[in-house]
Amino acid sequence: MAEVQIRGDAASYRKITFFIALALFAQESTWNFYDSQVPVLLREHVTSTATVGLLMGMDNLLGIFVQPWIGNRSDNTRTRWGRRMPYLAVGMPLAALLFLLLPWTTSLGALAVVMFLYALVANTVRPLAESMVPDFIPPGRRSRANAAVKIATSLTIIVAALISLLVVDEHPRGAFVVPAAILLLVTVVLIVKVRDSRSAAYRAAVAEDVGAGHDESRVPFRRIVADLVTDRDRRRLLLLLAVFLFGGAWFGFRSLITPYGMEALGLTRGEAGGLALPSGVVFVLAAYPAALCAERFGRLRTIAAGMALFAVAMAAATLVQTVTGTVVVFCVGAVGFAGFSINAAVALWNLAPSSRVLGVYTGLYAVTWYLGGFGGPALIGAMVDLTGWRAMPLDIAVLAVLAVLVVARLGQLQKRHLSASATTTATT
Missing domain, CATH: 1.20.1250.20 (MFS general substrate transporter like domains)
Structure with a gap:
């Protein structure tokens, strides 16, 4: 071969x-x-x-x-x-x-x-x-x-x-x-x-x-992190913050969906565990269209729209608390998750300052995502203790909305950056 x-x-x-x-x-x-x-x-x-x-x-x-x-x-x-x-x-x-x-x-x-x-x-x-x-x-x-x-x-x-x-x-x-x-x-x-x-x-x-x-042929890890933190261009940090917040929302959803089904919908353990199966199939079907949407409408717009759709689906789940309704809105949420999941790492790679640090940026994305996965279920669980199981999807939606707001701010900075780059190119 x-x-x-x-x-x-x-x-x-x-x-x-x-x-x-x-x-x-x-x-x-x-x-x-x-x-x-x-x-x-x-x-x-x-x-x-x-x-x-x-x-x-x-x-x-x-x-x-x-x-x-x-x-x-x-x-x-x-x-x-x-x-x-x-x-x-x-x-x-x-x-x-x-x-x-x-x-x-x-x-x-x-x-x-x-x-x-x-x-x-x-x-x-x-x-x-x-x-x-x-x-x-x-x-x-x-x-x-x-x-x-x-x-x-x-x-x-x-x-x-x-x-x-x-x-x-x-x-x-x-x-x-x-x-x-x-x-x-x-x-x-x-x-x-x-x-x-x-x-x-x-x-x-x-x-x-x-x-x-x-x-200078080797780029130390500490220099990469220092550049990320101290650079006046905050786009990379904001994207990682959005990944952290949305990771918390997603893992909170995944970790607590079974007890939610049992407590809020009255399902058995097995039935509650199967609530997410249709949405998993929907994610596979939505993955490639999410990539095409990013190419057509812009990566940050697709990420923000995906997270917003996920938040809306979670909020709707609070209102439509039947098994069929829950499965439907979870499928809608899976489409939104695809918009984020397919494009977020790509957006970070494209913001990397050099081809020499792409591996580090892959690792930083994973770390931020897993840190969100570590803190998200605990935070959502604490909110459930205060508001009850029936409000759990709304609690998740609140965290997802915070991520949307961060990406909206990132989009503003991206527009300024592109405008400044175009001005510099025109004057030279």
Whole structure:
């Protein structure tokens, strides 16, 4: 098989997007199966649900520290394979091996150690494949590529469910082989087909290295963060703030939807857990149109409109508290979430000051999103304690509206920036 040649045409963009989506599909297949089956392994050793939750949350905590670090390290890597592929070629097989060891552990201590090592390695490779989207794909087409990636990762939920349904009961240990085999097979495909040293962003980064000189060829992480915080251009910070706020709203919705269905709608635990299934299908269907809307109407407008639609759907859920009505408005909310999810990371990549820091910006986006996911459920839960379960969707809507206001301010700054740039170009 020949290596991917990035020629700058639509066919080559579709080809590399397929391989990036394939990499993330393989990675997320193990993650989703991990989330569904490792709690069962933990309960073989410990009866405390709090302990199970604490150990299962370890991967998110590690991600906060690991993902920006590996993003920066890969940004500063220069090899004939590129800056992402060397880490993926080693990390993905190692993650598969550690994943295979999970069901064979015989004590809580051994299981916790393997969980930690798997989460460490898997968090290392997670942002690298995603960072190849801005590496290979030009700014105008990144939303389309990100839509394909999001669709691929969404499908892994179905894959994990099918493995659980068809294999786990008969072969509880052997079931772990399937996601691991997918990860190994995709690694081989990536090694043979992809060299990110051929990407436009990598070549631009190398050119910047030459222009900066030897002493400035590496960009320290602390310098990137300091530039982000101290720069008078607040657009990047405002976008991250919007990601944090909307992440809180989204994870508050996802974390509390089952008890909401039980308390506000009178459903059983199983029925309440299935409330979001139709909206998951709607998200997959809405992902690519959300990318096309961004290209047609503007990325920030699409993000703001998506968050606003999500907020309106949550507010409507407070008024229409029947099962059918709730499912319908949740589906509408999924369309709004697609407008945000497909385009927010792309907007941040496009605001990055250099091709040399795209990996770090991918990591910063993930950290901000997960921090919102950490604080959002607690905040929404506290609001539920004050206002009751029936008002929970409205509580979520309030947080989403705050995110919309931040993006509206960002849009004003973007207009000023574009106007100033146009004026400067005209005078020169």
